[in-house]
Structure formats: C-alpha cells, structure tokens
Amino acid sequence: MKLWSCLAAFILLMVNASFSLASESIKVAAIFAKTSKVAMGAELQLNGIRYAVEELNKKGGLLGKKLELLEFDNQGTAIGSMIAARKAVEAGVATVFGSNWSSHSLAIAPILQEAKIPMISNISTNPKVTLVGDYIFRVCYIDPFQGKVLANFAIKDLKAMTAGLLVNVDGQYSEGLADFFIENYQNQGGKILFVEEYLEKNSDFTSFFEKIKKHQPEVLFHPGHTKMSAFVIKQARESGINTVFLGGDGWNDSMYKIAGSSIEGSYYTNHWHQSSANRKSLTFVDKYKSLSREFDPATALADDCVSVFADAVLRARSFEPPRIRDALAATKDFEGITGAISFDDNGDPIKPAVILKFENGTSVYVKTVDP
DSSP states (O other): OHHHHHHHHHHHHHHHHHHHHHHOOEEEEEEEOSSSTTHHHHHHHHHHHHHHHHHHHHTTOBTTBOEEEEEEEOTTSHHHHHHHHHHHHHHTOSOEEEOSSHHHHHHHHHHHHHHTOOEEESSOOOTTTGGGOTTEEESSOOHHHHHHHHHHIIIIISOOOEEEEEEETTOHHHHHHHHHHHHHHHHTTOEEEEEEEEOTTOOOOHHHHHHHHHHOOSEEEOOOOHHHHHHHHHHHHHTTOOOEEEEOTTOOTTHHHHHGGGGTTOEEEESOOTTOOSHHHHHHHHHHHHTTOOOOHHHHHHHHHHHHHHHHHHHHTOOOHHHHHHHHHTOOSEEETTEEEOBOTTSOBOOOEEEEEEETTEEEEEEEEOO
16 A cells, blocks of 8 residues: 555656646846836837747747746946846856847857857847857848948939938947948949047037038938937937938837937838738737837847747757757748848848838838848
C-alpha cells in the first residue's frame, strides 16, 4: 500500500513539474524611451510591441509558451540604452526589440552581439547599426536609400535645384541622413546653399532663419525627430519663411500637436501608410481603429518586429537565441504589415519607401518608391 502511495505521489509530482515547465513563459525585451522628451515618439512604438505580444499570447503564445515582455527605459540616452541592454542580458531574454533612435541602437547592439542575443530594431535607419554583427536585424529600410529617395523627389518631383539643411550634430540619425541626401542631391545637379548645424538642446534658430532669407533655397531639409522638427517649422513660418520643408522617417502626425497647421505642405519619407492594401496592413488598421488606439508607421514596424521574431521561432522550433538568429537570417518574403521582409547579409530588409505630405491635419499618401 505504501509503495502505491509513493508511486502515486511521484507521478503527481512529475505531472505538476511537467505542467509548470510547459506553462513557463519566455522572456523578451523592449528597449525604448519611457521617460525624457524622446518618450513622446517612442510611446506609440512601444505600444506596437505590447499589442503584438498580447495578440500572440491570446492565440496561445509560441511553441506552447506565453511571451513575457520586459520593458526597459533607456531614458532617451545612449548611456541609458547600454544600461538597459545589460539588464536585458542579465534577465536572460530570447530577443530584444528596439530601439528607435539610431544612436540608441548603436549603443545597444554591441552588448547584444557579444551576448549572442538577437536584436530587431523597428526604425533605426543608420546603416552602421546592423554592421555591428550577425545578431543585429531591423525591419526598416536604411538611410542611404532614404537619402536617395528624398533627393530624387526634391529634384524630379518638386523641381527644386537648391536646398538648405538643418542638422542635429548630437544625433547619428540626423548627420547620416543629411550626408546621404547631400551626396545624392549633388550627384543630380542640385546645389546645397548651406548646412546649419545645431545641438540637441538648442532652441534658438535665428542664424538658420537668417541664412534661409539670405540664400532663398527652394527646399529645406531637416532630418530630425518630431518635437524639434515641428518646433523649427513653426518658428520658421512665424518668421515669414514659406519654403517647402522636407524630412525623413523621424516625422509623423504627432507634429501637429506642437506646430498645428504650420507643418502643412511639408513632405517626408516613411516606411508605410495606412492606405496600403496588403492583408496584414488592413487587419492592423481595422483593429487599431476599432480599439481607438493611436498608431503611426513606426507602430506598424514595431508590430512587424514581433511578427518576424515569432515566425523565426516557429521555423527554428526553439527559443535558443543562436537558433532564432539563424532563422531570422534565413527570412524570405515574410508578409509584414509594412510589406514583404527578406533580410540581406547585413540583416537589413530590402523594402520600398513612401512619400507623405502633411495636408488637412494628417499625412496623405503621395507615392511609393521602390529600391
């Protein structure tokens, strides 16, 4: 009798242990700015990660396990990003999503590469990011392509043969995108009249406005992020400057909250527009609208980060980071919200860009440009 009792207890222990193991969650991390002025642009992206993880878990998770999303605040700085990355490594995550600013991703990438943990950025476009190593990926196009698209659009569509630039020398995104725009613009016969540089904390752009009035460029390129770009355009309009502004994927509709109608008539490149007709895009837009959730192209890219990770896990049939990395590298024609994703040898997708225009209180689609 005692033997049977012991055997029954042992079997029950094994069943409970097996159940516990099967229900154990898999940790993944998101590294974005949750505090500081950078947080305004990052919140929608972090929401994209959260929503995608929620959706996966509602469907049973991956390989029978739920995902546990750990959120690390990089406080809007490169140093904060490094600290967050080390915390993610210590937590034993299977992958890291983020970050959005290229300077933050460049701080994170070496730490994750050394730890052999895959990193997938949604919108860091500086080409140096994925060159850090073979564990670093992104789901967005890169700045050499974006700079070319903007230069071509300025010359061929806007017929603008003169340009001025305002560049944030504290940001690798701003400096890199400016360089690629200048190179492609000049190669097509365009003339750069001036390049005005500023520091991130700057709030006085008087010298920039004076140069605009003196040189009268046909377009003004500001490769900045939402808050500063909106601030600059608003001040320029208040100074009587009506020149067309151009921007990159650091811009979005949140600029209306800062500058109102001042930004109308400005053009910028981005990765996606909600008018896209692909199946996943339509589903994404419908769900966000039905839930009254705010979204932008970077939100869609954040969702794609999670989806491409999930696809890699299912193909690898493993949560081991090296096997996930190998599956990510082998990704071909994965249908994402922002289009088909196939990674090249550097971990970069080859994708088109869209040109958008601020008009009537929103971003309207202008055209798609293929690689």
